[in-house]
Amino acid sequence: TSVTDKAAAAAGKTFDYIIVGAGLGGLTVGNKLSGKGFSVLIVEAGPDLSWNPEVFNAEDRVFQSTTCNWQYPVLANNGSKLASTIDSGACIGGSTSINGMVWYRPTKAEVDRLETLGNSGWNWDSLSPNEIMFPTRYKSLRVQASIRPSMAIVAPSTPPFQQAIPFAFNGLTVGNDLSNRTSVVSASTSWTIWYDPVTGKNRRSSAADGLLWSPDQQRDCLTVIANHTVDRVLFSKDMTATGIVFGSKSAAKGKMSRAYAKKGVILSAGTLGSAPILERSGVGNAAVLKAAGVKQLLDLPGVGANLNDQPGTSTSALIAEAFRNDTSLVDSRNLFGPQISLVGIDEIWGTGASIYSNDLISPNALKSRAQALVDAGAAANIAGAEAILNTTISLIVQSRLPVAEVVAESYPSVLSAIFWPLMPLSRGHVHIKSADAFAPPAIMPRLLTDEFDQAVAIAVARRTRDLFSAPPFKDVVADAYLNPPIGPNGTDEEYLAWLSETTSGASHWIGATAMMPRELGGVVDAQLRVYGTKNLLVVDAGILPFQITSHTMSMLYAVARKGAHAIKIPKFIGNDDVFYPGMLRSPTAETTP
Template sequence: MWPMRSALLLAGFVAPVVRGLSPRTEIADSYDFVVIGGGQAGLVLGGRLAEDTNHTVLVLESGGNGDDYRDRIDTPAYSYFDSLWTTPLNWAFYTVAQSNVNNREIYWPRGKVLGGSSAINGLYMTRPGENEINAWKSILGDMDGADNWSWDSFYSAMKKSETFSPPTDDVKSQADITWDSSTHGSDGPIHASYPGFTFDQVGQWSEACESIGIPISDDMYGGSNWGAEVSTSCINPSNWTRSYSRTGYLDPLPDRGNYDVLANAHVTRILFESSSNLTANAVEYTSDDGKTRNTVNVTKEVILAAGSVGSPAVLLHSGVGPKDVLSDAGVDLVYELPGVGQHLQDHFSATLKYTTNAETAGSTFYDNGSERNNPLFLTYIDSAIAYVNASKIYGNELTTQYETILSKMNDSIPKSTYEDTVIAGYKAIYNTTAQIFNSPTGLIELLFMNSDGNGDIGVTAALQHPYSHGRIYINSSNPVDYPVIDPGYLGNSIDTEILINGLKLARTLATTSPLSTNLTGETKPGDSCQSDSDWSDFIRSAASTEFHPSSSCAMLPKDLGGVVDANLRVYGLKNVRVADASVPPISLSTHLMASTYGVAEIAAGIVRGFWNGEDSKDEIAFSGSESLSNVTGTTAGSKASSTGASGKGVKHNGVEVLKVKRRMVIWGICIGVAVGFL
């Protein structure tokens, strides 16, 4: 932890979070809508659906409320220097051994708290490009609802979630930041801004990129996501705190009696009425590691928002998924849907390390640097990036490389399944990804890492459109056991080739002035790494996730191994939808926060429109400009209903209900270790 003196200084900038709490012991036995997952997408859905006061809404979150760690959540720099990865707020998943990376099991941190990974991540707020969103839509063909996923619709949804603020004059000048306010939102729940403190070397990033032919982006938020920039981050500049789905979509809500949130409630399965048209009528959950199970009834819909790991796992434990997976796990088949958990994609990355004569964020924090006691220092976050497209990486070899990609499709069909529809879907995604290769959209992301704990500087290269796919599956009928994560990293040799070229470009950038003036030597992998074979060895030994898994409940036609249609309905289930990062059928060239907020906003509009008989996507009641300081200390107001849709309260074992910011939020007291998903 940082010195008390710094804590006291920071307190002058960060608005206090007052938690007025009053306990009760009952929740409803029935709700119109039950949202599974109170993470990034789930709190968007819960808040938006509850705007229709004639509907009752319950959000079930496996993790806790995070209040015991709120200072560490709120302080941007603590995502590096006092990381929540070592706390109960992290699922701390691992993949199975990956055969193409020296049989390493790759660490997958995911948020286990209200707000999900938006509460513990690196705060990058970037957006995908128009080319790739339209490519997503093209896979859907003439499917009903496909227009929801056009660029115009998706762009509008992302802007809707956002309130943009420009940097301070000092940070703008020092970091060489450019922006276009017209491409950003102005009154959404999530703040997109810049830290209140930066370093000179951050301002050298874009100039060095331009020197090697990577253009400086005037603004990559309006659909042209390529070039170099200092990106926006999810920071509320009114108090320099993290802006995440809880602070945006939960804490500031007005008085409502139709909305409950139950934390420490791990969903074990969805229950269905027995009929040919399967209808979910209840959700089962546990608050004590499976020792006891409770059910809550559903009158309208269940919406899965448990993330790329959790959403397919809940479906599988509910008996919905590939027949062989369910049989091997000992779960009774309810509906055979081969695509559940398939098509998993992730950004794979590796980092070059350099010693430096400059003061970095890491050396400032750990070595008591000159700005250590500047309270604004703790607002710093790494945000200098560049999205580099294939034409820059391959130049005159672009056409040859494209043909090579197409020729290798059949070499890497996932071995995890021989189901024809899933294989057809893999080929469709592969061909679509290859078409994006030919566009200006970023193929590799380069990131400037100024916060290493030993004071080094890193330059990371991250693959954005992998041709290798994996899957999420279960090997146990116990729903509190972790699912199996197999991303299939580097199963297609094209991914290794692209990442090698990205790392070579990263080295060129690091040795280019003015960035190179502060770098005194490469320590990882070191000067001995020269040949493609050397680079391949380095990748196998050092590459890891960029923390952006997606596509495990892919929106595709059913005959392509899809899980949801364009209206987010799970095939074969009358009233179950999925709305989170597991839905995009292709990996997107971006950090996933903005796109996930976009998915959730569109989903809320689809659901509200269906039940209200109209398009409700533009009916926004949140005041995104309302900061935490505006609602601090407000605890009065009407109680939330304890009866929900049924008019009858049910007491649950070990449940405590707390009222936060005028709305009932329920924290289940978990006995033992609660296990669940983001």
């Protein structure tokens, strides 16, 4: 494998495939295609930071670090610029170089819903979720990589949360393994890490670590160019993708180069990167392209719409001074300390859940929700908006999947409950503002604009505070209302005001190049091909039309694997496959390394 910063390695050259973005999707597909002998060029906007401990050392992970982070600017619902930014991986490895490393499987119900939304062949059986796992560098270390015994199941340091969480969420079953969940549980989780016996530390299993740097994954026919941004896709007259225009901002006068693809161009620039590339290439909504000064080649109004993330924030309580060194209570920033609970509408509202489910399934409510999305430019048309909303609603109401995730953590002076609605109905958009490849896109997430999402967030905020004022925390907490500083009788309006100030995306951005029928506003078909084009695919998180309850990574490795399959590699799953079944072992079966 050749990894370089030099445009000359590709300028004017022709490859079988060109992949845009060296993140989870791009590296997975690149690994598969080059593994079958195709010549592959991957162009990545960010640098190689594999040497940087903030990236490789899982235990020194820095939250919201500026390292390898686009920190995309973000717009409020009224169009004004917010002070907060959006985290997204900006180096080789993409977001897997900076993410939270939490890993568990999606459920059958939601995977099967991809097919009922009109994506033939996308179901539980064909995606083989029982084989969904992450790549790691050393096969021999795969058991340690899946989960460390010290944090297996419920981390020993978290029993107080285990005791308290069912108090806050009525009827919540305390389970032990999110990876194999069949219903709501409260548990620790698996991490995309591997244990390095040489340093005695856990290393991050990023897509780059497992698929690019790994000694047994080297290729003669794979070239990766770092520090070069892809501006646009080149098309022939019949809209066949023939290559890309790319360049580095620092090169003299931003000089751009071209590279050519015989068999295909694959966009894997992430949800917030691929839609802008399509738009700069003339593919998208007519009004957006006109405003940006880009000539439209293909009308595809769904590009950039349907943008979605889970709206996250956290409540916290102040621990009384006498208990701040109590290790049975405080996990001291233990990487494996957080305990995750997934809660459904029944655990949140009990018998009152029917008020919400009746509203969700009401045809009139559906119509006005869909109209609101179209009016906001968050859906291409009413039929598409209704189809997507209905999919999520049926997962909430019929399948009774969890609607919120609560991550409980304890620090020396505070107990904290980070949470987000898991299956939001709110949608936003991401578009270009100009044809400048180096200008950030205009991102308007419109988080918590749907009343159901608001209701879930308000209720979970209240419930997590019940948790702090109940046993076993009651006697050790000095102030159960530290954040938000809203007392026990806070109104919905007070909570909503706090939520709108503090909420930001959970970093699971999806949907801006959604896979669904074109007439519903879809951007790619079930083979991940961009409608109306030839030899152009999108393989990244943007193709997921609705949220998955398992964080995105596990699902996306399956998407990328299926994407590579769609490119028709003969004998795709074989001995050379890098996804090791050993990862699937139940955490209970782990042994000390």
